[in-house]
Every structure is written in C-alpha cells, then in structure tokens.
Amino acid sequence: MERLEKLTAGMPLLVGGDRFTTVPTDIADAFEPGDAVLVADTGEVLHVPDAERRAATVAVDAAVAAFDLMGTATDEQVSAFYDTFANALADDTIFVAIAEANAADVEAARQKGRSTTRLELTTRMRNDMVEGLRGWRDMPGGRGEVVETVTHDGWRVEQVRDRLGVVGFVFEGRPNVFADACGVLRSGNTVVFRIGSDALGTARAIVTHALRPALAAAGLHEGSAALVDSPSRAAGYALFSDPRLSLAVARGSGRAVSMLGGIARKAGIPASLHGTGGAWIVAGPTADADDFGEAVTRSLDRKVCNTLNTCAITADRADELVPVFLDALRAAGTARGVEPKLHVSADSVEHVPSDWFDRQVPIARAEGEVKEAQAERIAADELGREWEWEDSPEVTLVVVDSIDDAVQRFNAQAPRFVASLLATDPAEHDRFFATIDAPFVGNGLTRWVDGQYALGKPELGLSNWETGRLFARGGILAGDSVHTVRTRAVLDRPDIPR
Amino acid sequence: MERLEKLTAGMPLLVGGDRFTTVPTDIADAFEPGDAVLVADTGEVLHVPDAERRAATVAVDAAVAAFDLMGTATDEQVSAFYDTFANALADDTIFVAIAEANAADVEAARQKGRSTTRLELTTRMRNDMVEGLRGWRDMPGGRGEVVETVTHDGWRVEQVRDRLGVVGFVFEGRPNVFADACGVLRSGNTVVFRIGSDALGTARAIVTHALRPALAAAGLHEGSAALVDSPSRAAGYALFSDPRLSLAVARGSGRAVSMLGGIARKAGIPASLHGTGGAWIVAGPTADADDFGEAVTRSLDRKVCNTLNTCAITADRADELVPVFLDALRAAGTARGVEPKLHVSADSVEHVPSDWFDRQVPIARAEGEVKEAQAERIAADELGREWEWEDSPEVTLVVVDSIDDAVQRFNAQAPRFVASLLATDPAEHDRFFATIDAPFVGNGLTRWVDGQYALGKPELGLSNWETGRLFARGGILAGDSVHTVRTRAVLDRPDIPR
Structure with a gap:
C-alpha cells in the first residue's frame, strides 16, 4: 500500500465492488498530500482536507483518553457534571456570554439568508436544555449492573453492563442538541460532536462558559465531551470515518444524514440515524x-x-x-x-x-x-x-x-x-x-414516536431501520442504552477443572 | 456511477481514504463483467467471480424470505426443528449417508495432504452435535419478552425483545459448527453458512438428510438455514459483503478471519470474530x-x-x-x-x-x-x-x-x-x-473463556474487542443474544394528547 499523494480527474473509484465513480476535476485540483477522499454509497466523491481531518482527530484523541479515565470516574462525578452544567446555563451572569455568541450566530445566518428558526437560543430552548441536563443527572447510569450470573462449583461468571466507548454526533445548527448528546456520559461513555457552522459560535461559548467548567468541577477529563472545532462539513466526514468511534449518531434526516451514515458504516461504525421518515x-x-x-x-x-x-x-x-x-x-x-x-x-x-x-x-x-x-x-x-x-x-x-x-x-x-x-x-x-x-x-x-414523549427519557436520536437494525438495540437511542456487556469470572479456588 | 466492466493491472484502488493499492495482473486478467473486486484493510485485492456472488446471493435471498416468514412461526415450531434435526443425526439409518459423505471428504483432504483432525465426524463430534441441538431446543427463545413498559395516561409503550435478522457464518472445515450456527433460529433469526471446501460434501449431506427434512417437518422455510453451495473462498467474501446480513460471524482466528471481518464491516455489518487471541x-x-x-x-x-x-x-x-x-x-x-x-x-x-x-x-x-x-x-x-x-x-x-x-x-x-x-x-x-x-x-x-464452559450456553462465536465492541453485547455470542428491541405503543383511547 502506498500513501495517496495526488488525485487525477477522471480516475475511477470503486463503489461497492462492482461499480465505479470518477474523481471530479475540482476535487482533483484541490487535493493535497495528507488529505483524504471518501466515496459515498451514492457515488458522491467527498474531499476531506488535512486540516479538517486533524480537527476531528484531535477531538477523538481527547475523547479516547477521556474514555480510559472515565473507567474510574464515579456515577456521582457524572451527576455533578450534569448539575453544574445545568446550573451554569441557568445562571444569567454566565448565560449572557452564550446569548451574545448566539445573537452573533443568528445575525450572521440572517445575513447569509439562512433559516434561524432552530438556531435562536430562545428562553424555551434554554429551559429545555437545563431540564434535559437535570434529567440526565437524575437517571441511573447502569454501569456495573450484573445482568446475569452463572454459578459453577468453585467459581462464577457475571455478565456486567458496562460503557460502550466514544460516541460521535453530527447535527445541524441546533444548540440544544449539544446538551442532549452529553447524555451518553451518563453510562460512562465519552462524546465528540460536530455542529453546523451556523451554530458553531454558540457551541464554542457553551463549551467555554458552561461545559468545560462543569467537567473540571466534577473532576472529569475535558475530552469527555469534545467539540470538533471546525465550521466545515468535511470535519463531520472525517469524524464519521474514524474507526475509534463505537457509535455514530446523525440527527435530522434526508440525503446529507443518509450519506453520513454510509461513511460511518464503511468505517465499521454502527450508525444511528434516520435518513427517511414517514x-x-x-x-x-x-x-x-x-x-x-x-x-x-x-x-x-x-x-x-x-x-x-x-x-x-x-x-x-x-x-x-x-x-x-x-x-x-x-x-x-x-x-x-x-x-x-x-x-x-x-x-x-x-x-x-x-x-x-x-x-x-x-x-x-x-x-x-x-x-x-x-x-x-x-x-x-x-x-x-x-x-x-x-x-x-x-x-x-x-x-x-x-x-x-x-x-x-x-x-x-x-x-x-x-x-x-x-x-x-x-x-x-x-x-x-x-x-x-x-x-x-x-x-x-403515528406521532407518538419520540423518546422524550414516549419513554420519558432524553433522546439521543432515532434509529430508522431503513439500512439495518442496531444490534440488540431498538429504534430510540437514549443515553442509558449506549452500553455493552462484559464478562467477569470470580474463581473461589485456584484449581477449577479446565 | 457506472458498472465495472474491466480492471486494468496497476489501477489504483483506494484504501481508507488516504492510501491506495493496485490491481494485480492476475486479477486484472481473470476479471469479467459481473464479477466484483474487494479491497481488504490490508490492501489485499480480492476477486469475487460472478458465479460465487450468485451462490451467496441465492442463499441470502432464501434467508431473507425465510426471515419474513419466521415472524409468524412459533417457538414450538423452532423447538420441533431442533428436535427433529437432532433425532435425524442420532438415527443410524439416516446417519450412514452423512458418514459416507464425510468419509469421502476425509479421503479427499488426505489425498491433498491436508489436516483431517477437525474434519472427521467422529462419534464424539456426532454426539456433541446431537446434544447441542437438544440444548437449543430446550432454551427459551426470548421473542416477545417485554423488557420495559412505560405507562402514560391513556396509553403505554412496551419495549419488546425481538429477532434481529439474517446472520452470516463463515467457518472452516468443521462439520459440527454447522449445527452450532443453527442456534440463531432459537430467537427467530435465520442463517446463511459458508463452510470450508474440505467439509462441503459433509455439509451437503447434513442439509439433505437432516437439516432440510427437519425444517420441513417443523413447517419452517427451507431458507431458514441456508448453505452457500460453493467450495470457493470467494463465496465467503461475497456473503460477508451482502448488506442484508444483520450480523457476520467468522469462526477461528488469524489473518483470514481478520480479513473477513474487515469485509463485513465495510459493508456496514456488525462482525463477531476474533482475529487475534492470547x-x-x-x-x-x-x-x-x-x-x-x-x-x-x-x-x-x-x-x-x-x-x-x-x-x-x-x-x-x-x-x-x-x-x-x-x-x-x-x-x-x-x-x-x-x-x-x-x-x-x-x-x-x-x-x-x-x-x-x-x-x-x-x-x-x-x-x-x-x-x-x-x-x-x-x-x-x-x-x-x-x-x-x-x-x-x-x-x-x-x-x-x-x-x-x-x-x-x-x-x-x-x-x-x-x-x-x-x-x-x-x-x-x-x-x-x-x-x-x-x-x-x-x-x-485464563482458560475459562468459552461460552459452553462458562455460561452453559451453546456458543456461536467469541467476539474479540480488537477492532470494536459489539453494540450492547459482550464477548460471547450465544444464539439467544442475537436479538434487537422493538417498541410497541398501545393506545387505550384515540385522543392521547400529542
């Protein structure tokens, strides 16, 4: 294998083993060594510049390191994180900086002629975020729960519920989803987000003034909830092609979400999303x-x-x-x-x-x-x-x-x-x-399908089955459902017969 | 996108976005329209002739059709299948044809100078298969179990344990694993196997004389446990690149298994295998x-x-x-x-x-x-x-x-x-x-790690975490763990507030 140093316009790229698409001229021209190129199931060719790859890698590096440390963090620390985070958002003196950043985001989006309906951090959205975080605070984490015990003569085996890994989230410009996604910390996971460029200023302000201080106060690694600090969609592609993710969640629907899901699946990452509704x-x-x-x-x-x-x-x-x-x-x-x-x-x-x-x-x-x-x-x-x-x-x-x-x-x-x-x-x-x-x-x-409304749990995402069922998990992804099962053997004597 | 009609020797093939490998001359020469070419993570280029793709597709088609029908099959039917299958293997008049096929396989392998240790269907292996099938027969299926109920005023939501889908198995020439893999039917799934060429004759005989008659007697679709009828490894690559699989299990370890896992993951299929042990x-x-x-x-x-x-x-x-x-x-x-x-x-x-x-x-x-x-x-x-x-x-x-x-x-x-x-x-x-x-x-x-020995459950495979955790599942894959969760709403009145 060799490093990809350049792309030639018209160069064929395999899709699914028996079809091919070709490298468009603009991507061939823009490509530089260190960049990556991804091919979506649709045949669309995506260019991921090195800088965007690095933005994603830095965030995933941090979340992987944080995941290791989260092994010894207690449920109480995680609760303290949610509590402090919620209090910071509820605190008017802290919130003023976030509101200013949001006003600037809204103004910039307006000047570009973009919709600001979901971007504006209204009082209602702010209250929902605070409520959501307090909801996570009050939920059990589930870590360490023994789901099955098999007893043998002289030893036993326990099936123990445990945290899954690093979860990647990509969502468009809705600042509140940012708080929702922190839900995966409840069960001991860590998270990396990429938010739409319109809301990036707001997200940065939330990180600086509320999220990071809350992680620090709880004694959690700052990488436990890491923002991919880039306004480029390519950073989202890079994030979803990092095989260190244990789960990729894309919010919203439509072609862009569908394509993101395809990128994650090709990297071997289970994807929770719904490309199509109805x-x-x-x-x-x-x-x-x-x-x-x-x-x-x-x-x-x-x-x-x-x-x-x-x-x-x-x-x-x-x-x-x-x-x-x-x-x-x-x-x-x-x-x-x-x-x-x-x-x-x-x-x-x-x-x-x-x-x-x-x-x-x-x-x-x-x-x-x-x-x-x-x-x-x-x-x-x-x-x-x-x-x-x-x-x-x-x-x-x-x-x-x-x-x-x-x-x-x-x-x-x-x-x-x-x-x-x-x-x-x-x-x-x-x-x-x-x-x-x-x-x-x-x-x-049919309108009952909603994690918060139906299950009373903060919802991370909906998983349509259009392109496959999530292994051992259903359609609504809540923070407490992002877990795995580990097996622990306790030998009471050294000479069990094996 | 265009159909891949030919391959040129030296043609670059992308690996993971920023590297490339090239098409070897022998594969370029052998490739014909309708064939597929796969690129492993290692950079190895794999040629999948059209005939092998069709062998895999026919079997997956059958298993998908059978999965739909399995929705209305009862747990009792599945139990009857295991019982009849076990009885057929235990029946000397039926077993003679299987033993003859196995003797021919062993002889052919011997003439090729291959190991026959695990190929020979010994009395012990036969008894283990019978015992294994009776073990599955006596296990609960778990389908329809309500794992959580959330009650609202006028309606409720049930989280229901349900079957996952079509499971693909690839394993080398061990006839007994063939019976083990039928375990996924217990929880309502269907299965497609590809067995090593040395054991294919034995597998065909088991299908003809024991498996299919047992499916028919139980009123189950013959595609519920479908054999990919091909001696070629390429049929295994084709099977693991069919995105209709909900889970891919490769038995054994080493480079071949690792490569199979990479193929499945690229197709978006969760893979259970362990490439490396120790x-x-x-x-x-x-x-x-x-x-x-x-x-x-x-x-x-x-x-x-x-x-x-x-x-x-x-x-x-x-x-x-x-x-x-x-x-x-x-x-x-x-x-x-x-x-x-x-x-x-x-x-x-x-x-x-x-x-x-x-x-x-x-x-x-x-x-x-x-x-x-x-x-x-x-x-x-x-x-x-x-x-x-x-x-x-x-x-x-x-x-x-x-x-x-x-x-x-x-x-x-x-x-x-x-x-x-x-x-x-x-x-x-x-x-x-x-x-x-x-x-x-x-x-x-460390030798306690074994599903049968540790959990007392027939084991489908071990899932190493080398390249990722199975979502919400641990390291030992037993037939009853291959499931998903579906959500059912029961509205007691038509005007619930939404």
Whole structure:
C-alpha cells in the first residue's frame, strides 16, 4: 500500500465492488498530500482536507483518553457534571456570554439568508436544555449492573453492563442538541460532536462558559465531551470515518444524514440515524371508523419524521373507510387553514371520487402557494416516497387486499420506520407486529414516536431501520442504552477443572 | 456511477481514504463483467467471480424470505426443528449417508495432504452435535419478552425483545459448527453458512438428510438455514459483503478471519470474530504466590485463543514472583514433556537469570524440534504479539511499575481479549475491571473463556474487542443474544394528547 499523494480527474473509484465513480476535476485540483477522499454509497466523491481531518482527530484523541479515565470516574462525578452544567446555563451572569455568541450566530445566518428558526437560543430552548441536563443527572447510569450470573462449583461468571466507548454526533445548527448528546456520559461513555457552522459560535461559548467548567468541577477529563472545532462539513466526514468511534449518531434526516451514515458504516461504525421518515397507517377489516379518522387527522398536525405519509385500507372496508379517510385528510387541512394534497396508488384510483383528481386547489409549498390537482395518481411501487410538505398535509392512499398485503408493501417499499394498525381484533395486532419490519408499531396516531414523549427519557436520536437494525438495540437511542456487556469470572479456588 | 466492466493491472484502488493499492495482473486478467473486486484493510485485492456472488446471493435471498416468514412461526415450531434435526443425526439409518459423505471428504483432504483432525465426524463430534441441538431446543427463545413498559395516561409503550435478522457464518472445515450456527433460529433469526471446501460434501449431506427434512417437518422455510453451495473462498467474501446480513460471524482466528471481518464491516455489518487471541495475567502487589503459579501453569495446558500469552508482574514483587513464574512455566512444559519458550520485554531483562538466555534447548515447533535459546529479549512495544506455539508453551514476561502500568500496556498493545489479575485486595480487582479494556476479566487461569464452559450456553462465536465492541453485547455470542428491541405503543383511547 502506498500513501495517496495526488488525485487525477477522471480516475475511477470503486463503489461497492462492482461499480465505479470518477474523481471530479475540482476535487482533483484541490487535493493535497495528507488529505483524504471518501466515496459515498451514492457515488458522491467527498474531499476531506488535512486540516479538517486533524480537527476531528484531535477531538477523538481527547475523547479516547477521556474514555480510559472515565473507567474510574464515579456515577456521582457524572451527576455533578450534569448539575453544574445545568446550573451554569441557568445562571444569567454566565448565560449572557452564550446569548451574545448566539445573537452573533443568528445575525450572521440572517445575513447569509439562512433559516434561524432552530438556531435562536430562545428562553424555551434554554429551559429545555437545563431540564434535559437535570434529567440526565437524575437517571441511573447502569454501569456495573450484573445482568446475569452463572454459578459453577468453585467459581462464577457475571455478565456486567458496562460503557460502550466514544460516541460521535453530527447535527445541524441546533444548540440544544449539544446538551442532549452529553447524555451518553451518563453510562460512562465519552462524546465528540460536530455542529453546523451556523451554530458553531454558540457551541464554542457553551463549551467555554458552561461545559468545560462543569467537567473540571466534577473532576472529569475535558475530552469527555469534545467539540470538533471546525465550521466545515468535511470535519463531520472525517469524524464519521474514524474507526475509534463505537457509535455514530446523525440527527435530522434526508440525503446529507443518509450519506453520513454510509461513511460511518464503511468505517465499521454502527450508525444511528434516520435518513427517511414517514409513517404508515393500515386500516384492517375490523377497524373502528371513528378511531381511524381521528388517527389520520391527528397524525397530520405538522410535518415531522413520524407524520402519516401512507395510508392503506383493506378492500373489504374501502367503500366505508375511504370517505372517512378523505374527510379526515380534509379536517387536517382545515385545522391548518389550507387544502390538503392526496396521492393515490395507481391500483386504487377507482376508490377515490373523480372530483378529487379534477379539482384544482391552492397547495402551500416551500416556494409559496401553487395551484395543483387536489389528487394525483402515483405508481403502485412508489408508496414509500416521503412527502416533505410545508403547510398542506400531503399523503398517499392505497387500497390493499388484506393486512398481510399492506405489510408486504410496507416491508418492500416503506423506509421501515413507523407503522400503525387500526383494528379491534387483538390477534390481528399480534400478527401485524410479528410480520411488519418496523421498530415502532402502534394502534392509533403515528406521532407518538419520540423518546422524550414516549419513554420519558432524553433522546439521543432515532434509529430508522431503513439500512439495518442496531444490534440488540431498538429504534430510540437514549443515553442509558449506549452500553455493552462484559464478562467477569470470580474463581473461589485456584484449581477449577479446565 | 457506472458498472465495472474491466480492471486494468496497476489501477489504483483506494484504501481508507488516504492510501491506495493496485490491481494485480492476475486479477486484472481473470476479471469479467459481473464479477466484483474487494479491497481488504490490508490492501489485499480480492476477486469475487460472478458465479460465487450468485451462490451467496441465492442463499441470502432464501434467508431473507425465510426471515419474513419466521415472524409468524412459533417457538414450538423452532423447538420441533431442533428436535427433529437432532433425532435425524442420532438415527443410524439416516446417519450412514452423512458418514459416507464425510468419509469421502476425509479421503479427499488426505489425498491433498491436508489436516483431517477437525474434519472427521467422529462419534464424539456426532454426539456433541446431537446434544447441542437438544440444548437449543430446550432454551427459551426470548421473542416477545417485554423488557420495559412505560405507562402514560391513556396509553403505554412496551419495549419488546425481538429477532434481529439474517446472520452470516463463515467457518472452516468443521462439520459440527454447522449445527452450532443453527442456534440463531432459537430467537427467530435465520442463517446463511459458508463452510470450508474440505467439509462441503459433509455439509451437503447434513442439509439433505437432516437439516432440510427437519425444517420441513417443523413447517419452517427451507431458507431458514441456508448453505452457500460453493467450495470457493470467494463465496465467503461475497456473503460477508451482502448488506442484508444483520450480523457476520467468522469462526477461528488469524489473518483470514481478520480479513473477513474487515469485509463485513465495510459493508456496514456488525462482525463477531476474533482475529487475534492470547490472554494476559497480571500479578499485583497483593498476589498470592501459589495461586499465581497455578494460574500460569494451568493457562498453558494447550495453545488455544484464551491461552496465557503475556504475563506482567509488578516490580515490588518481582524478586519473589519472577522465580514463581519461571517455575510455573517450566511445570507447564514438563506437563507436556517439552521445554518452554520465554520472551522477556527489553525493559525487564534484568529480572530474569541470565542462564535462561544462555541455555540452548529443543523447542517443539510446527516444522519439528528446533534448537533455540530458552529465553529471548523482545521489544517493550511488542507485548501484544501472539505466540502460535505447537507443543512448547511460549509466553512473554514483563515487569511493570504498577497494576495501572500493566493496564495501560494491555490497552495499548494487547489484542484486548482476556485479562486476569492475581491480587487478594478486592479494591484492586474493581479498579482493574474498571480500567482494563477487555471483554473477559478474571482472577485466575485464563482458560475459562468459552461460552459452553462458562455460561452453559451453546456458543456461536467469541467476539474479540480488537477492532470494536459489539453494540450492547459482550464477548460471547450465544444464539439467544442475537436479538434487537422493538417498541410497541398501545393506545387505550384515540385522543392521547400529542
């Protein structure tokens, strides 16, 4: 093997063993010895300059060193860290410096014409961070818990819950996620973050005025929660290609997150993320019509990852439930003061009154109001397409032969995320849960999927199953779930028979 | 992206972003469209012909289809499968065909001059397989176990233990491992195996005469345990690069296993394997001399992965314990009727009598008896080097400042596998467990690390931590540990506040 000293434009780069992409001219020109080049599953070629690699390496070095020291840190020290961190954020004299940095970030983002909705550190966000940290403070760490003991003559084996390693987080410009991610310290792990450039000033201020002083006061290594100090996305790529990470978490969704997940997986790092969202509701033969209508309307109150995206109704109930569905969809629009948008699977068009297809209505899109047909036909193999609507609730409808048919379509086409069955027969629910390949399964609205709301635990991330299940872990990643199991043998006499 | 239609000799292939290797001439010549080429972390270029890819794909296709159907299979069906499989192997009229195939495999291997020790399906191996399958039969599956319930007003969330997915196994020519690997069906997973070419005939006979009939009798899909029907190693590379696997297990150790693990990790598949073995024993300030000597001797009874490889003694006890260690090492040699071999860390040479270095003794090596110095000096940064001895027990000795010093050397140099501390102070044991980065920690002999022996559970594989911890799982992989967690919401009323 040789060191990569230069890249040539047009040079082929392998993707997955049997395809290739080529080096773009701009990357070939920019590449210098010491830089790295990564190839995403999509074929996209990513340039990681040496400076960004070093920014990530320095932070991971610190977190690895801190992880070693965390072995002897006590649960009380970790609690003290959260307490001091929360108090610092709650302290107006300390917070003023953070607020100033945030105001500068918001102003800079505004001048670049970027959204500042999630960037602005509002009073509510500040309080949520304080509450979140106090939540971590009051949770048990779980370290050292003996989950199983096997006793032999003269010796025993204990399976002991223990900390996992260094966790890498990449998230866009939301300062509060920064506090959330510190949750992995609860169970003895350490963390490295990379935050979007818009929020980097705020993050630096939080580190300087609250995080580091809290680590120091608790006697924890400053690398226990290390910020990758770079505004470049390439630093995030570098972080996720460092195989010293035990887990990579990317917040948000979409193509950028999906690509980050691919980078981590190629480096052998388990990745928790959800590239694609969108929930399914299935109404089966025994569905209660009112409950179904309410679940549809209430799963369309706003567009987030667990919003209803695809609704399947079994054919035997279509005559009754398609109208209920259309009314519920209209109600969701009315609640937001807009018209809704419907997509109908090509094989189900006959079940929807033709006036839905004929009617032109204003749909509230990102670029403004657009006149469109209220309903459009969509190919039957496009049921997994996620609608990224702004204001007008937007869903796909399909009429299926049976619940099993709906499950098969979900397993084949959906991003395998959230599924609800409306049915009054418990046996149908059990079969649905057993056969549908989703981490989150319910019997009503789909919007319950949220670690804080559903489990009462601060949430680190959601793990969609689109590209694989997390080994021995489910879909919601909370700080206390980031652990491993170690085995300890206690021999009571030196001559056990082996 | 384009399809890879040809390879050119000398064409650069990226390794890890900043290095490259080149396509060897023989692979460039052999490559045809439809083939794949993989690059190992070592820079080795692997050619996977289309036929081998298809052999792997067919088996994974079957296992994926079977996994879907396994959702509705009951625990009783799975038990019936193990029972029928075991009975078939125990049935002399059925077993005769398997024994014939095995005799042919053994004969063919013998003619090629290969080892047949582990290939021959002895009565003992046959009985072990029958016992193993009955062990799986009698274990609980764990599917559907509610591991946590969070109750809200009007609804609740259940965290449910559930099956993980398709598990890929690659192992060399040991027919019995084939039965072991079926253990993952216990918890509702399905499995694809690739067995070494020497044992392929035996494996085919087991499939035809015992495995498939047992699946059919239990009403399970025949793809639930699918054999990759190819004698080529490339079929194993193809299997481990199929991202539909949820877990990849490679049995054995060494470079081939390590490379397989790298292939799986690059495909985003968690890998359970141990490329390198070798255990450490640390004797601390409070060690009991007799217990220490016994632990050393008894950890050197034969060369397997958990054999003592490196012994660290704290300096304050060196005068007393180095002689104990040398006596124990000699005793281990005497027990095997041979002379032992010692390596001494360069910084510790003064602690070993010079006659050990001066004495020429016969050492029983793979190539036969070789005259060597009984002790040799080894660089202080080579403590992790594993001795692959044949008959003469072979170990490294280092004298360290403290237990912490030993732990630091272990974390930096060892393959992070098995560690024992000899100490009578419980606080020292707790600190050792908290700081040493090993999945298996004990207080005496190192040879206890074995799933069957230590946990009383059929073992699928050992997961060394050399290249990463398995997420939320420890070092011994048993069939019942291959699971995930899914989340189920049960809404008692349609209007929960969200």
